[in-house]
Amino acid sequence: MADSKRTSTRSNERLAGWLFIAPVVAVLGLFLVVPILMALWVSFTDWNGQGSPFQSGVPFAGLDNYTGLFAHDGLVRQNFMTSIRNNAYYVIVVVPLQTVLALGLALVVNNRMLKGKGFFRTAFYFPSVTSSVAISVVFLFMFANTGAINEILGFFGVSGPQWFADPRGVLHLALDAVGIVDVNAPPAALSGHGLLGLSWWDWTSGPSVAMCAIIALVVWTTSGTFMLMFLAALQNIPTQLDEAGLIDGATRWQRLRFVTLPQLRPTMFLVLTLGLIGTWQVFDQIYVMSKGNPAKTTLTPAYLSYSTAFRDFDYGSGAAISFVLFLIIVSLTLLQRRALRERP
């Protein structure tokens, strides 16, 4: 009697388990797993958006959409490599900036002598929760030719650039300013030779002036989230550690360098990898603020894949770009998960 009751509970549990999870499995299966498989198929075709990609007339392209991004000289590769360059410079600038800013703010907010922590924490974190589109609209206005940023620069006697119309790379501008190169007559050694469809001159541009405005926006919105992570970690460090350092006569800087920072290592790693993963996904801001302009200097792989598919109706190539981006991001994610598992 007791046995049969237990068996029926078991089978009830089995059924209930599947019923409970069924809605999530159905939605995620149909709108996450199946679409990825469909897109994988489309990336091997030249489907133009007419009818179904599975009908017989759709030309099969094999690996052409992928080789076009890397191996064949042409506009497709040039655009793709430009987007990789832009996004790489974006990552190189955004990740260290947001990490340092987040850590710095967390250290100051965490200072025991200061009051009003709650307010400052809220103030720094608030931008992170707002809509990326809405906040992009605000920054578009602030970086307008007669906008707030240029007015502030004017206070210091600097005449600000026409941010979103300026494709010049800041590395080029810096080298030009110290007289190493002339932006208007790039050295032939760099402009005459190249790699993967871009000249060395193009590869070494640095982020464009327009991209810098987007970088400013993103650092501004994401620092607050990372500050909270650092803050949580700081609050978990036993105060005795710091006090021990104090008794030993360590200076403020020594305590930070040899006591606090080593304790923050896991959080530091998390913030850096989350930053790397997030920065390769920049899309909303590009869509609202620049659409890849000026002169393709704010084009990123995410935006390029969108515009290739939905503006040029080349869904195969667009999907191929998506999968390359997918690989980049997934490898960063795996790196992160592996390192987090190994941590003691």
Next chain:
Amino acid sequence: MRTLTARFAGYAILVFFSLVFLYPFVIQIATSFKTEADASANPLSPIPHPFTTDSMTRIFDGTDFPTWLGNSILVTVIVTAARVLFSAMAGYALSRLRFPGRRALFAAMIGLMAVPGVVLLIPKFLVLNQLGLYNSYAGLIVPILADAAGVFIMKQFFDSVPVSVEEAARIDGAGIFRTFWSVVLPTARPALITLTILSFQGSWNDFGHSLVAVQDPALFTLPRGLADLVSGSLGAGNQYPLKLGAALLATIPVAIIFMIFQRYFVRDANDGADKG
């Protein structure tokens, strides 16, 4: 003396960065009530001169803003309710119920959490197009009714609370569904609130999905409509007061939720730090 200097420097840094982080919102609010000439002549000024509600009037009379607002409310309410319920059910099943495939499903959830949203733009369009759901309310809503991260949060929550109460209820003869509804859910309140806020914020701010799910302006949500406004559907002039005003109105609901439920937002960011 030294600590006094340090304290002063600390406050100076905090006040400076508070300005950096909050002043853009001050500019946004002020500009919404400026004339167009005033907005471009005094972009930094926090006081509109002259003060006008002209832009606000035009947002409601001259654009599709009311339609976008209605769509955003519809989508957000349905998506939030469904995500909270479905995530709680799935999280409970993964944490408490023994059924074949449980481990594999949980592993799959962890895997899906790593799929970045931006690479799903084309895939989502493909499936909506194939199913005939493109450009419909169903296409706008159904694909985002569940998310793996929500399931993960609920599973972690149920793992962290003792089973004793539910077991008592179950021994009393209540079925699994009744136990879940009247015993489990009420005790899961903190996690449910966190999830509600996350889902609200996520679906209210979502842009990518609406971009590939619909193209009819009558189906636009607020972020989609705003992006469309900026892309020049307004016609002549920059019309910054109108654009910033519309963006301001779109930000207010999340701002209010943030002020009320701040500690849940903070907790979420820290959970992120834990789960890695």
